[in-house]
Structure formats: C-alpha cells, structure tokens
Amino acid sequence: MKARLPFLVFLGLLALGPSLLPEFYVTLLNYIGLYSIVTLGLVLLTGVGGLTSFGQAAFVGLGAYATGYLTTAYAVSPWLALLVGLAVTAAVALILGFLTLRLSGHYLPLGTIAWGLSLYFLFGNLEFLGGHTGLTGIPVLELAGFKLDTGREFYYLIWAALLGAMLATQNLLDSREGRAIRALKGGGLMAESMGVNTARTKTIIFLIAALFACVSGWLYAHLQRFVNPTPFGLHIGIEYLFMAVVGGAAHVWGALVGAGLITILKQWLQDVLPKIFGQSGNFEVIFFGIMLILVLQRAREGIWPWLVRLVPVRQGQRTVAEAEALPRREMPVAGTVLLEVKDARKQFGGLVANNNMNLTVKAGEVMALIGPNGAGKSTMFNCISGVDPVTSGEIRFLGERVDALTSREIARRGMGRTFQHVRLLPTMSVLENVAIGAHLRGSKGVLSASLHLERAEEARLLAEAKRQLERVGLGEHLFDEAGSLPLGQQRILEIARALCSDPCLLLLDEPAAGLRYLEKQSLAELLRKLRSQGMGILLVEHDMDFVMGLADRVVVMEFGEKISEGLPEEVQNDPIVLEAYLGGVE
Amino acid sequence: MDLQIALLLGQDGIVNGAIYALLALALVLVFAVTRVIFIPQGEFVAYGALTLAAFQAGKTPGTLWLLLGAGALVALIDTVIAVRAGALGRLKRIALWDLVLPAVVAGLVLWLEPGDLPLVAQVALSLAIVVPLGPMVYRLAYQPLAEASVLVLLIVSVAVHLALVGLGLLFFGAEGSRTTPFSEAQFNLGTLTVNGQTLWVLGASAVLIVALYQFFGRTLYGKALRATAINRVGARLMGISTTMAGKLSFTLAAGIGALSGILIAPITTVYYDTGFLVGLKGFVAAIIAGLVSYPLAAAGAILVGLLESFSSFWASAFKEVIVFTLIIPVLVWRSLTSHHVEEEE
Numbered sequence: 001m002k003a004r005l006p007f008l009v010f011l012g013l014l015a016l017g018p019s020l021l022p023e024f025y026v027t028l029l030n031y032i033g034l035y036s037i038v039t040l041g042l043v044l045l046t047g048v049g050g051l052t053s054f055g056q057a058a059f060v061g062l063g064a065y066a067t068g069y070l071t072t073a074y075a076v077s078p079w080l081a082l083l084v085g086l087a088v089t090a091a092v093a094l095i096l097g098f099l100t101l102r103l104s105g106h107y108l109p110l111g112t113i114a115w116g117l118s119l120y121f122l123f124g125n126l127e128f129l130g131g132h133t134g135l136t137g138i139p140v141l142e143l144a145g146f147k148l149d150t151g152r153e154f155y156y157l158i159w160a161a162l163l164g165a166m167l168a169t170q171n172l173l174d175s176r177e178g179r180a181i182r183a184l185k186g187g188g189l190m191a192e193s194m195g196v197n198t199a200r201t202k203t204i205i206f207l208i209a210a211l212f213a214c215v216s217g218w219l220y221a222h223l224q225r226f227v228n229p230t231p232f233g234l235h236i237g238i239e240y241l242f243m244a245v246v247g248g249a250a251h252v253w254g255a256l257v258g259a260g261l262i263t264i265l266k267q268w269l270q271d272v273l274p275k276i277f278g279q280s281g282n283f284e285v286i287f288f289g290i291m292l293i294l295v296l297q298r299a300r301e302g303i304w305p306w307l308v309r310l311v312p313v314r315q316g317q318r319t320v321a322e323a324e325a326l327p328r329r330e331m332p333v334a335g336t337v338l339l340e341v342k343d344a345r346k347q348f349g350g351l352v353a354n355n356n357m358n359l360t361v362k363a364g365e366v367m368a369l370i371g372p373n374g375a376g377k378s379t380m381f382n383c384i385s386g387v388d389p390v391t392s393g394e395i396r397f398l399g400e401r402v403d404a405l406t407s408r409e410i411a412r413r414g415m416g417r418t419f420q421h422v423r424l425l426p427t428m429s430v431l432e433n434v435a436i437g438a439h440l441r442g443s444k445g446v447l448s449a450s451l452h453l454e455r456a457e458e459a460r461l462l463a464e465a466k467r468q469l470e471r472v473g474l475g476e477h478l479f480d481e482a483g484s485l486p487l488g489q490q491r492i493l494e495i496a497r498a499l500c501s502d503p504c505l506l507l508l509d510e511p512a513a514g515l516r517y518l519e520k521q522s523l524a525e526l527l528r529k530l531r532s533q534g535m536g537i538l539l540v541e542h543d544m545d546f547v548m549g550l551a552d553r554v555v556v557m558e559f560g561e562k563i564s565e566g567l568p569e570e571v572q573n574d575p576i577v578l579e580a581y582l583g584g585v586e
Numbered sequence: 587m588d589l590q591i592a593l594l595l596g597q598d599g600i601v602n603g604a605i606y607a608l609l610a611l612a613l614v615l616v617f618a619v620t621r622v623i624f625i626p627q628g629e630f631v632a633y634g635a636l637t638l639a640a641f642q643a644g645k646t647p648g649t650l651w652l653l654l655g656a657g658a659l660v661a662l663i664d665t666v667i668a669v670r671a672g673a674l675g676r677l678k679r680i681a682l683w684d685l686v687l688p689a690v691v692a693g694l695v696l697w698l699e700p701g702d703l704p705l706v707a708q709v710a711l712s713l714a715i716v717v718p719l720g721p722m723v724y725r726l727a728y729q730p731l732a733e734a735s736v737l738v739l740l741i742v743s744v745a746v747h748l749a750l751v752g753l754g755l756l757f758f759g760a761e762g763s764r765t766t767p768f769s770e771a772q773f774n775l776g777t778l779t780v781n782g783q784t785l786w787v788l789g790a791s792a793v794l795i796v797a798l799y800q801f802f803g804r805t806l807y808g809k810a811l812r813a814t815a816i817n818r819v820g821a822r823l824m825g826i827s828t829t830m831a832g833k834l835s836f837t838l839a840a841g842i843g844a845l846s847g848i849l850i851a852p853i854t855t856v857y858y859d860t861g862f863l864v865g866l867k868g869f870v871a872a873i874i875a876g877l878v879s880y881p882l883a884a885a886g887a888i889l890v891g892l893l894e895s896f897s898s899f900w901a902s903a904f905k906e907v908i909v910f911t912l913i914i915p916v917l918v919w920r921s922l923t924s925h926h927v928e929e930e931e
Binding site (some may be wrong): 111 | 623726727730731734735737738740741742744745746747748749750751752753755756759760863866869870873903904906907910911913914917918920
C-alpha cells in the first residue's frame with residue numbers, strides 16, 4: 001500500500017485536474033496525454049526492445065486520417081473508423097516490419113524515416129484527403145450517450161486510454177513474452193537458443209507501438225475535429241523519439257515524464273525564443289537538439305530513474321508463489337542415441353574449423369569433448385545447437401536431421417545449452433533470466449499477458465525457474481541482478497536456464513571455469529544426478545580432473561578434427577593425445 | 587513525352603544524381619569509419635550554399651559566428667580535459683585549430699568585403715567557414731559517445747540535424763537564395779542545350795570522386811581511415827587514433843556537403859531546410875549500396891536522380907513519395923538475401 005501512495009496521489013490529482021485548472025492547462029494536459037500514448041509505444045520499442053522508429057507520427061496520422069475521412073465522407077461511426085484505422089496501421093506496420101526487422105538494427109529507423117516522409121507528402125497531395133488544408137467537420141465523439149465536445153470532457157477519455165495503455169504495457173513486460181522482449185536488446189542470439197522467435201517478437205513490439213500511435217491519432221482527430229498533414233510530419237516523429245529518450249526510454253513512466261516535459265518546454269520556448277531572437281520560427285528545435293545530445297552524453301537513462309531515486313519507495317518482500325509443476329517431456333530410455341554427428345564440416349571462408357567430425361551422445365551418459373584451445377570445440381557446439389550451421393555433413397537429434405534447423409527449432413526438440421562466453425541479461429533478476437529458459441513451456445501470448453490473464457501459467461514458469469535455481473544451488477540469489485553474480489555463478493545460472501527448458505540433451509560449454517573446488521564438486525554431483533535420471537550431457541571442459549572423474553566417454557579434438565575417442569583411461573594413455581597436449585617427445 | 591523532353595529530364599536527373607552520388611559517398615565514408623548515420627550531411631549542403639549566397643548579397647553569414655562559437659566551445663572543453671590530464675602540450679594545437687583558425691577566417695571575411703571578390707575567393711571563404719564545422723560537430727556531439735551503439739549515434743545525428751536546421755533558420759531566414767552560376771556558357775549538342783553549370787557539376791563530381799579514390803588508395807591517412815572502417819580495435823592497436831579518423835571523416839563529409847551545396851546553388855533555390863531532403867536522397871542511394879559499397883552508392887545516386895526528374899514530369903506532386911518508396915524494393919531484396927541471426931553490438 002505504501003509503495004502505491006505516490007501513484008494514488010497522482011491519480012487523485014489527475015481526476016481533479018479539469019475541475020480545478022483553467023482551460024489552457026486542460027488543453028496542455030490533453031496534448032501531454034496524447035503524446036504520452038505515442039511515446040509509450042516508443043518506450044516499448046526503443047527503450048526496452050532496442051529498435052527505433054522515426055515514423056511514429058505517420059502512424060498517428062493514419063489513425064487521424066482514417067477517422068477523419070470515414071466519418072466526414074461516409075458518416076461512419078467513429079468507433080468503426082477506429083477499427084479501420086487500427087487495421088490499416090497494423091497492415092502497414094507488418095509490411096514495414098517484414099521488410100526491415102530481419103536486417104541489422106539501423107534499417108528500421110532508416111526505413112521509418114522514408115516512410116514518415118512519404119506518408120506526409122501523400123497526406124498533403126491526395127485530393128480526397130483535402131491536400132494541405134486537410135479535412136474539417138469531424139464529428140463529436142459520443143460515449144454511452146455522452147457527447148465529448150469540450151476539452152474538459154475529452155480529457156478523461158485521453159487519460160483513461162493512456163493509463164490503460166501504461167498498465168497493459170507494464171503487465172506485458174512482466175510476463176513470459178515480456179522477458180522475450182527484454183531479451184532482444186543484447187541477448188538476441190541467446191533468446192533464439194532458448195526458443196524465442198526474435199523476429200516475431202520484434203514485429204510484435206513494432207506493431208504495438210504503431211497501434212498506440214494510431215489510437216492517439218484517432219483521439220486527436222476527434223478532439224481537434226479537423227486534421228491536416230502538419231502534426232504527422234517527420235519532425236514530429238523525431239520529437240516523439242525525443243520525448244522517450246529524455247523521459248527515460250526504458251521505463252513505462254518515462255513516456256509520461258518525457259512527453260510532459262517536452263510539451264511544456266516547447267510551449268515555453270515558443271513564447272520566449274521569438275522575443276530573444278527578434279524573429280519567429282521553429283527555434284525551439286535548436287534547444288531540443290542540444291538538450292537531447294546532452295541527455296545522451298550525460299544521462300542516457302533519461303529523467304525517470306533519477307526521479308525515482310528522489311521518491312523513496314521501499315520495495316516489498318518479493319516471493320515466488322508455489323505452483324503446480326509444469327508438464328515434463330518424456331525422457332528417452334538410457335542408452336538411446338540422442339545425438340549423432342556424421343562427417344560434420346564447418347568452414348569460415350578459407351578456414352576449416354571442423355572437419356570430418358563424428359560423435360554420438362546417448363541418453364544417460366556424459367560425453368566429454370576435450371582438446372587444446374582453438375581445437376574447434378565451441379564451433380562444434382554452435383553447429384550442433386544450430387547457432388551457426390554446419391557447412392556440410394549431417395547432424396541427427398533423436399533420429400531426426402537437424403542440421404538445417406534454426407537454434408530455436410532445435411531447442412524445441414529438447415536440446416538445452418550454455419555458452420562459453422556467458423550470455424545473460426545483466427540488469428534482469430536471476431530468476432527472470434532463468435525463466436527465459438522455460439519460454440517454450442508456456443504458450444500464452446501478448447494479449448493475455450497485457451491483461452494479466454496468464455498469471456496461473458506465469459506462476460508455474462517462475463516456480464519452475466526457482467526450482468531449477470535451487471537445484472543448482474543459487475536459491476539464495478533469486479532476486480539479485482544477474483550481472484552482480486561472480487562469473488562462475490553466472491555459468492551455473494546458465495545451466496539452470498538450460499534445465500528450465502526441460503531438455504533431454506544438455507550441451508555445457510566449460511561449465512566449471514571460474515568455480516572454486518567445492519562448487520566444482522557440487523556441480524559434478526548435479527551432473528551425475530541428471531545423468532542418472534536419463535539426461536544425455538555433452539561437455540566441453542578444460543579441467544581434466546573434473547572431466548576424467550565424470551565422463552563416460554571422451555572425444556579429443558585438435559585442429560578441428562577428432563584425434564581420439566574412448567573411455568577416459570584409454571584417452572589419457574593415447575600417445576596422440578599426449579602429443580597434442582604436451583608436445584611430442586623428441 | 588518526346589525525345590527533347592526526355593533528354594532534358596535525363597540531363598536534369600544526371601546532374602542531381604551526381605550531387606546525390608557525392609553525398610552518398612560521404613555518408614558511406616562516415617558510416618564505415620565511425621558507425622554514425624550522418625543525417626546532418628544535408629545541413630552542410632545548405633550551409634555551403636547559403637554562406638556563399640550571403641557573401642554575394644553583401645552580408646556577413648551567420649555561420650561565421652557559429653564557427654567562432656563552436657571553436658571556442660571545443661577549445662574550452664579540450665583545454666579543461668588537457669589541464670586535468672596534465673597534458674599541457676596539447677594546448678598549442680587546440681589554440682591553433684579551434685581559436686586561431688576561426689579567428690583568421692573571421693578576420694578575412696570582415697576585412698575583405700567578400701561581396702566584391704571574384705567567385706573563386708568567395709567559394710574558398712565559404713568552404714573555410716563551413717568545413718571546419720564538420721570536425722567540431724564530431725568533437726562536440728559524437729566523440730563522447732564514440733563507443734555507443736549505432737542506434738544511439740543515429741539519435742544523436744537526428745538531434746544534431748534539428749539543432750543545425752534551427753540555427754540555419756536563425757542565420758539565413760526562411761527565404762531561399764540562388765547564387766550566380768560559375769559559368770554562363772551554353773552549348774548545343776544537336777537538339778539538346780547544355781548549361782555551363784551542368785558541366786561544372788559533373789566535372790567537379792568526377793574530379794572529387796577520383797580524388798577520393800586516390801586519397802583512399804594512395805595516402806597514409808586514407809589507408810588509416812580504411813583500416814578503421816574494417817576493424818576499429820585492430821586499427822587502434824596499429825596506432826591509428828580513432829578520434830583522428832572520426833574527425834577526418836567528418837571533415838571530408840563536411841567538405842563534400844558544402845561543395846555540393848555550392849555547386850547546386852546556381853541551379854535550384856536553396857532554403858535553410860533544403861539540405862535535409864537532398865541529404866536523404868543521398869541516403870537512399872547509400873542504402874541501395876547497403877552503406878558499404880562506394881561504386882554501388884554512386885550508381886544508386888544516378889538512379890535516384892533520374893527517377894526524381896522523370897517522376898517530377900509524370901507526377902510532380904508525388905515525386906518525393908516515389909523517390910523514398912524506392913528504398914522499399916531495395917530493402918526487400920536485402921532482407922531476402924540476408925538470413926542469419928546477427929548479434930547486435
């Protein structure tokens with residue numbers, strides 16, 4: 001309750017606003033609300049997802065012009081026009097997303113610049129949309145018999161829409177899909193290996209951002225009752241991005257703070273600057289430009305995190321509720337061949353990293369892959385898990401050929417992995433990092449997440465993450481930031497994350513590196529237990545005591561090829577292996 | 587449309603295309619070396635053209651004050667850093683480039699009354715004012731963020747663009763200007779009349795492109811820039827300063843931008859915000875080249891120029907729409923040919 005106090009005060013003030021404030025401020029607040037809705041989409045897209053669009057104003061324009069045209073030319077109900085606007089926006093966003101989202105990060109923003117410009121010129125040149133003069137006579141909005149014909153009444157609709165959108169966004173981010181979204185920035189490859197379809201996730205957030213913008217445009221059209229192209233140009237699109245960055249692009253409330261601050265500042269600058277410069281014009285952009293550069297250089301997180309520190313809100317005790325365990329995969333019988341690599345070859349240009357590699361892993365055994373640095377072990381791992389597919393050769397998993405599948409599809413078939421260079425999301429909690437591993441064991445989508453209708457499933461996912469963390473011995477650290485753990489424990493976290501996907505084959509890339517003696521012993525204990533439960537484990541490791549005490553079979557690699565294979569004792573006495581590790585006897 | 591019109595449009599398209607090609611080269615250069623998507627390129631075009639126009643109108647261009655101010659700011663920041671680091675040896679260099687040079691330029695402009703000078707001198711003075719702004723912008727806006735992601739750098743670019751456009755309005759007002767042509771000559775090739783200015787644009791573009799080619803292929807600094815573009819860390823380990831590379835590429839981009847502006851100012855009326863659209867068309871060309879290939883960027887630029895001039899004949903109201911929609915098929919092609927999950931930096 002105490003934690004919610006600032007929010008309740010805010011809500012109370014908001015509700016009283018129109019009855020206390022003069023007209024001018026109500027109008028200003030209306031605009032802040034409209035801009036915040038658009039900015040909120042950018043928070044999701046840019047701040048959280050790491051993508052950017054300069055074309056949000058064009059989506060606002062789509063919403064505004066859809067209702068403007070349909071209600072004036074065909075006297076369609078504004079509510080129906082809203083649906084049409086949303087449908088058109090969704091179609092455009094999907095096409096743009098399809099075109100640009102699979103390319104590197106900067107193609108989306110560049111694409112949206114072109115899109116923002118083109119749409120602006122289209123609005124200005126199409127006869128039926130009124131050209132540069134625009135459309136007038138857009139009807140008053142009616143809500144349950146009430147006519148919303150003044151700004152004071154419209155105020156409540158705008159702010160209700162904004163608060164609804166903020167709640168939905170916050171809910172979404174705190175869910176299975178939300179974790180996938182938060183993994184996009186800096187964890188795309190890892191997320192794919194955990195079964196997240198990153199291209200789909202990117203498209204979803206781009207779509208949501210576009211739809212928010214469209215709703216804002218629809219509201220704008222019925223508030224103003226006329227539309228022309230000016231507020232939908234590229235410069236306004238840039239301004240929205242601006243609001244997000246200044247407010248705090250990674251925070252839902254940053255949208256409101258940014259939109260509020262920039263709107264008020266702009267109003268003030270437009271009053272003051274012409275007096276200073278003695279001529280009129282858009283001089284506020286000079287200040288906004290410089291301010292944005294300074295914010296990016298000095299406080300890239302924006303204003304919101306700084307504001308939060310001023311208001312001391314104590315976080316309540318966090319717990320993970322008990323929940324019914326998730327259904328488990330049927331484990332193959334011990335001794336079945338899980339993985340079969342046949343004549344695998346991997347080339348990077350002229351460099352052959354793997355050549356003629358053959359190996360198998362059976363259920364209920366630990367197979368160790370060893371070899372000097374640079375022997376191609378991690379490359380082999382990436383080939384098997386689909387992160388970086390083989391050039392030629394065959395890889396079968398559970399009898400099925402997987403060498404042409406993506407890492408996501410391979411993960412779905414029951415292969416879990418860790419990475420040699422730890423890949424986790426350092427600012428997210430340990431628990432949430434591990435829960436990403438369980439991505440494929442949930443099915444609830446974005447819509448139920450934003451309405452929090454998936455709490456039962458979410459509780460089961462988090463309980464599973466907690467169970468796996470306790471299993472690997474990190475039960476004390478559930479709510480710590482993942483980045484604050486020492487490196488050895490971060491590797492253990494990756495094992496918990498892989499276990500969370502309920503795999504039947506586990507690929508571990510140097511899991512014991514950075515661990516202390518006792519920690520290594522408990523890791524070995526854990527792996528033995530997993531083996532006894534029928535799990536197949538493929539292990540890359542440099543600690544020979546660890547490997548030899550644990551492995552059932554060993555494959556030795558050098559220069560990308562297999563040089564020896566057998567039981568640990570056989571391999572240890574193989575003269576070829578001794579030569580590879582210790583050099584030849586002259 | 588008869589042949590006469592087609593030739594006329596073609597000539598128009600190639601002239602514009604040559605300018606877009608220059609800009610596209612600069613954009614590819616800046617992106618490759620610094621990972622900055624240089625949206626403000628267009629402002630250098632406008633500044634170059636309008637500074638020259640101000641001289642010809644007998645006025646002192648506002649860009650001169652910007653040069654002095656930016657120079658003083660850079661000098662102040664660098665001096666503080668140098669003093670804190672105890673590296674007083676840097677001070678001489680700072681004073682020379684950021685204070686003395688702008689002051690000399692200002693002295694020349696105020697003393698010479700450039701309105702009466704020959705065109706060559708006016709052009710030289712315009713370049714002397716606008717080009718040093720390039721490295722100064724790099725120093726102030728980008729250098730503190732040099733290691734940030736492409737996305738952050740892009741947002742900075744947009745911010746710099748906004749600030750420079752606003753300043754452009756302040757310095758030059760909302761009215762457009764044209765400058766006197768480099769040459770009034772006209773040549774008749776069959777039915778086609780070719781203006782002297784057209785030849786100037788084509789000639790200057792060709793000379794610049796060859797010069798850049800030589801610079802990158804033959805000189806130590808050119809090779810240093812290429813090395814930085816290929817591998818920043820590697821270049822640094824070989825003793826190439828990435829700050830130097832950044833400033834140098836911005837100097838080149840500013841120079842190319844300002845010169846482009848000066849070349850087109852006699853052909854079209856340039857407004858304070860003209861540069862943005864011109865620069866973006868250079869961008870379309872650069873995107874066609876995937877922001878990496880110089881020859882492809884040049885070819886793309888000619889394509890953009892031709893498309894623009896022909897669409898201005900067929901559907902003049904939609905000419906911008908058509909040009910910017912051109913990148914869509916390019917993006918389709920690029921997205922169909924690339925199919926790996928890449929890890930963003």
